Amino acid sequence: MTPIPAISSRTCTACATRNRRRPRPKCSARNGARRTRMRRSFLLWLRLLVQRPRVAGAQALAAAQVPRPAGPLIWVIVDPAPDVAASAGLLLRRLVHARPGTGLLVSLDTPVADLPPGVIRIARPEDCPAAAALMLSHWRPGLIVLMGNSLPAALIALAKEQGIPVMAVDMRRSEATRPKSLAARRIEVALLSRLDRIILRDAESQTALHELGVSPSLTEVGGALSEPPEPLHCSEAERASIAAITRTRPVWLAAAVPDAELRMVLDAHTHAARHAHRMLLILAPETGMPADGLAAELEAQGWVTGQRSIEGEPEDEMQIFLADDPGEYGLWFRIAPVTYMGGTLSGAGTAPRSPLDPAALGSAILHGPETGAFAAEYARLETARAARQVTDARSLGEAVSDLMAPDRAAMLAHNAWVVTSGGAGAAEAVAHAILSVFDTHAVQAAEAG
Numbered sequence: 159m160t161p162i163p164a165i166s167s168r169t170c171t172a173c174a175t176r177n178r179r180r181p182r183p184k185c186s187a188r189n190g191a192r193r194t195r196m197r198r199s200f201l202l203w204l205r206l207l208v209q210r211p212r213v214a215g216a217q218a219l220a221a222a223q224v225p226r227p228a229g230p231l232i233w234v235i236v237d238p239a240p241d242v243a244a245s246a247g248l249l250l251r252r253l254v255h256a257r258p259g260t261g262l263l264v265s266l267d268t269p270v271a272d273l274p275p276g277v278i279r280i281a282r283p284e285d286c287p288a289a290a291a292l293m294l295s296h297w298r299p300g301l302i303v304l305m306g307n308s309l310p311a312a313l314i315a316l317a318k319e320q321g322i323p324v325m326a327v328d329m330r331r332s333e334a335t336r337p338k339s340l341a342a343r344r345i346e347v348a349l350l351s352r353l354d355r356i357i358l359r360d361a362e363s364q365t366a367l368h369e370l371g372v373s374p375s376l377t378e379v380g381g382a383l384s385e386p387p388e389p390l391h392c393s394e395a396e397r398a399s400i401a402a403i404t405r406t407r408p409v410w411l412a413a414a415v416p417d418a419e420l421r422m423v424l425d426a427h428t429h430a431a432r433h434a435h436r437m438l439l440i441l442a443p444e445t446g447m448p449a450d451g452l453a454a455e456l457e458a459q460g461w462v463t464g465q466r467s468i469e470g471e472p473e474d475e476m477q478i479f480l481a482d483d484p485g486e487y488g489l490w491f492r493i494a495p496v497t498y499m500g501g502t503l504s505g506a507g508t509a510p511r512s513p514l515d516p517a518a519l520g521s522a523i524l525h526g527p528e529t530g531a532f533a534a535e536y537a538r539l540e541t542a543r544a545a546r547q548v549t550d551a552r553s554l555g556e557a558v559s560d561l562m563a564p565d566r567a568a569m570l571a572h573n574a575w576v577v578t579s580g581g582a583g584a585a586e587a588v589a590h591a592i593l594s595v596f597d598t599h600a601v602q603a604a605e606a607g
Contacts, residue, residue: 213288411481414442
């Protein structure tokens with residue numbers, strides 16, 4: 159028998175080679191990102207598996223009964239937030255105007271009065287895999303547009319699997335909307351990373367997404383989508399007459415002032431008048447406050463007061479002029495270079511005015527923290543440095559005094575005008591971005607066969 163050669167190891171070289179473990183690759187940013195994506199995808203899969211029903215709901219079933227028009231189709235899903243829903247009609251009109259031959263389907267919970275003809279409206283379907291599958295099978299969209307902050311997980315995931323592009327527009331994010339748990343953040347990033355394009359309302363939102371971990375290549379700032387408000391009307395002859403009377407006096411307006419804020423406004427006027435000789439306050443009380451009684455009260459306190467309904471125009475010696483006709487705000491917003499929005503210091507106002515009204519007419523805006531129903535509008539103005547927030551009578555008086563400098567009031571008013579007039583331009587740009595993604599995908603699909 160031939161002897162077996164001795165070897166130095168208990169395992170033959172072939173076995174040693176076969177059983178040797180491959181060295182673990184060194185950690186790198188690419189490997190870490192790959193593992194992170196896998197974990198995120200697993201969390202998203204788990205969420206869809208355990209959290210959603212397996213059958214389509216009533217809304218999806220009803221939507222699937224609506225006949226689909228022939229030809230290409232874009233599906234716009236509108237977030238139920240009031241400010242987003244209000245701008246849906248504007249965006250849809252821009253899309254119809256730019257591409258009249260493309261079908262438009264909109265999922266919207268609240269009716270839109272100015273919905274363009276030919277746009278098909280359905281309710282927002284349930285966010286579950288079965289509903290998503292039914293909707294995609296029936297409607298066969300060439301593009302899904304998510305308008306606002308909603309991220310329907312099942313629809314996004316299934317559309318990605320089927321090669322249907324999904325983009326988000328008019329999205330707004332901040333530190334306050336950041337998911338609290340690590341798992342929730344990973345799921346949100348997984349969903350956002352599946353989108354083809356994200357158009358955000360402002361730079362703060364873009365920063366929030368980048369800090370969350372979304373690739374900067376996916377995001378851009380498009381601005382707020384809004385129809386420019388119709389400027390309030392007034393008599394040009396009366397405007398010219400009152401402007402001539404007040405042209406040498408510093409003037410400010412306190413609009414829709416409730417009784418709870420009257421003392422604060424008067425204290426602010428006293429403070430500001432120390433720094434500006436012959437300052438005039440145009441005081442527009444909240445609707446329902448008796449102007450005659452208010453005028454008597456102001457006279458008793460030592461103020462030289464006039465009323466629009468009696469004197470007609472502010473006279474030279476008057477310190478306060480009561481604008482007691484609520485239908486003339488278009489006149490006073492044009493006359494006063496600075497406007498305080500009544501009710502925003504106390505939150506007590508029952509009929510507050512929209513800040514976009516003075517913004518559209520060139521009056522610099524001051525407001526308190528209680529912005530109420532117009533919180534979204536004030537946020538837009540603050541972001542654009544088009545309004546100034548005050549906290550009490552003293553800070554209001556200081557702000558009024560500061561803005562009596564024409565250049566400072568003009569800068570604030572210009573920024574406000576840009577906000578009110580720029581929404582239509584933003585909608586136009588977003589509509590073109592939507593059609594760009596739609597066309598690019600259509601070309602790619604045609605080339606793929």
